[in-house]
Amino acid sequence: MILKKIFITLLFVTTLYACSKSDDINPEENQDNFDRAEMLVNWADNIIVPSYNDFNLTTVNLISFTAAFNETTTQENLEMLRTVYKEAYLSFQNVALFEIGPAETVRFYDRLNTYPTNISEIEGLIAAGATDLSLPSTNDAQGFPAIDYMLYGVGENDVEILEFYTTHPNAEKNKAFLMALVSNINGLISNVSENWTAGYRDDFVNNNGSSAAASVDKLTNDFVFYYEKHLRAGKIGIPAGIFSNNPLPNTVEALYAKDFSKALALEALNATERFFKGQSFNTSETGPSYAGYLNFLNTIKNGEDLSSIITAQFSIAKNQLNTLDTNFINQINTNNSAMLQTYDELQRNVILLKVDMMQALSINVDYVDADGD
Numbered sequence: 001m002i003l004k005k006i007f008i009t010l011l012f013v014t015t016l017y018a019c020s021k022s023d024d025i026n027p028e029e030n031q032d033n034f035d036r037a038e039m040l041v042n043w044a045d046n047i048i049v050p051s052y053n054d055f056n057l058t059t060v061n062l063i064s065f066t067a068a069f070n071e072t073t074t075q076e077n078l079e080m081l082r083t084v085y086k087e088a089y090l091s092f093q094n095v096a097l098f099e100i101g102p103a104e105t106v107r108f109y110d111r112l113n114t115y116p117t118n119i120s121e122i123e124g125l126i127a128a129g130a131t132d133l134s135l136p137s138t139n140d141a142q143g144f145p146a147i148d149y150m151l152y153g154v155g156e157n158d159v160e161i162l163e164f165y166t167t168h169p170n171a172e173k174n175k176a177f178l179m180a181l182v183s184n185i186n187g188l189i190s191n192v193s194e195n196w197t198a199g200y201r202d203d204f205v206n207n208n209g210s211s212a213a214a215s216v217d218k219l220t221n222d223f224v225f226y227y228e229k230h231l232r233a234g235k236i237g238i239p240a241g242i243f244s245n246n247p248l249p250n251t252v253e254a255l256y257a258k259d260f261s262k263a264l265a266l267e268a269l270n271a272t273e274r275f276f277k278g279q280s281f282n283t284s285e286t287g288p289s290y291a292g293y294l295n296f297l298n299t300i301k302n303g304e305d306l307s308s309i310i311t312a313q314f315s316i317a318k319n320q321l322n323t324l325d326t327n328f329i330n331q332i333n334t335n336n337s338a339m340l341q342t343y344d345e346l347q348r349n350v351i352l353l354k355v356d357m358m359q360a361l362s363i364n365v366d367y368v369d370a371d372g373d
Contacts, residue, residue: 022268031361034296035288037208042278042287043219044201048285050281051094052193058088058187066182069121070175073165075158082151086260089144089183093267095189097275099224100219101204102195109230110139117145118249119153126173131180145255147353150178152256212366220290221366224354227272232346240339241334247336252328261328266321269346273314276353290357299360301352306360310352317345 065084065167069077092112099109101169121141124130133142154174155161165174194206207215229365233243241247254260274281291307299306320342325331331339358365 006206012358029355032210032297035131036210036214036291037205039278039288039293040205040208040215040279042289043275044205046276046285046287047275048095048098049193049196049201051091051098052189052196054281055088055091055095056186056189056193058084058091059182059189062182063179063186066179070165070179073162073175075162076143078151078162082257085144085147085151086257086263089148089171089254089264089266092144093264094271094281096230096268097272098219098222099222099226100215102192103198106191107111107136107139108188108192109226110136111188112143112185113145113230113253114139114143115145115234116255117141117149117269119149122146122149124297126170126177129173129176130269133180133184133278136358144185145253147178147181148256150174150181152258182243210362212364216361217363218366220358220361220363222274222352223272224268224365225356225367227346227353228350231265231268231272232343235261236267236339236343236346239328240343242340242343247332247339249329249332252332256331258329259326262321262324262326265328266318267316269321271316273311273318276310276314293362294357297360299356301356306352306356310349310357313345313349315350317349318341320345 061084065077065081069081085357095103096109096113102130103109118140121138125138125141152161154164165171165178168174204215205231207213212216237243239252252261252265276290278287278292279285282288291311294307294310295305301309320338324338324342325334354365
């Protein structure tokens with residue numbers, strides 16, 4: 001009997017010791033009294049609203065240069081329009097991860113960046129003289145992918161592209177649809193930006209609780225969803241063939257511009273890293289953030305601060321992404337293993353963000369995972 005008690009005691013002590021040496025994350029057991037409201041203020045005032053304002057300005061320029069191109073359809077104006085299109089597309093990468101509130105209401109991401117674009121649907125809309133792009137069925141015939149096609153894909157070379165807007169039988173309709181595309185983007189961002197400044201910003205900041213309906217929980221899910229599904233999978237994994245039997249180079253972002261996919265992916269990765277660190281838009285200043293939240297909770301994984309592990313992995317993924325060709329189609333066709341390696345590095349932070357970070361912050365995943373972690 002005495003031996004049995006000794007065995008049970010030793011087993012209990014051994015179990016406690018084993019748990020204390022676990023490699024799992026270990027957030028501090030004290031009550032979480034981190035000031036979520038301050039983090040929401042930093043997110044809203046220093047990151048989200050300034051990002052929306054910047055994107056809005058780029059779309060205003062996009063309208064102006066489209067109007068100039070439609071008025072005087074020359075090679076010079078085409079090149080200027082392409083430059084402004086790229087500036088706006090890059091700026092969009094900084095707001096694409098905020099699919100909450102007004103953006104969610106208008107289906108912001110789906111309407112601005114569903115790719116590959118549907119050429120036959122675009123041709124049908126042009127032939128019909130249609131400019132209303134509000135229906136969900138037109139998601140894949142609008143936004144930046146559609147503009148990409150209209151500026152780079154409607155001819156084999158620039159001469160043919162200019163003819164599409166000058167001597168083509170539907171030249172005027174082609175111009176009208178191009179303007180409809182850029183005006184639609186401007187209308188969407190104007191709507192979202194105005195709603196943030198007209199009242200949603202306060203609603204967002206004041207909803208500072210820790211429930212599934214609270215701002216931190218909702219935006220964290222949106223942030224991680226964006227990183228996993230749109231950055232990791234959409235920009236890299238799907239074209240590289242992770243989810244199919246073979247690579248799918250024709251599914252890259254900015255398919256027709258050809259040399260722009262890498263720049264968009266890098267901008268998106270930088271945007272997610274800055275948001276994790278709470279870095280203000282276009283400055284190096286940081287405020288309350290996920291990184292700070294995890295440090296506040298003293299969240300440790302494998303003997304190291306979880307925030308440091310995630311930050312380091314962002315750098316590793318960025319370094320790998322920088323090794324890729326500026327043209328992802330070329331990269332896939334010549335050395336797809338580098339794309340697969342990039343996917344792997346991005347995937348490592350999916351685990352760290354979606355499992356380790358969200359667990360530490362007591363935030364439940366609210367979206368369906370179809371491809372696993």
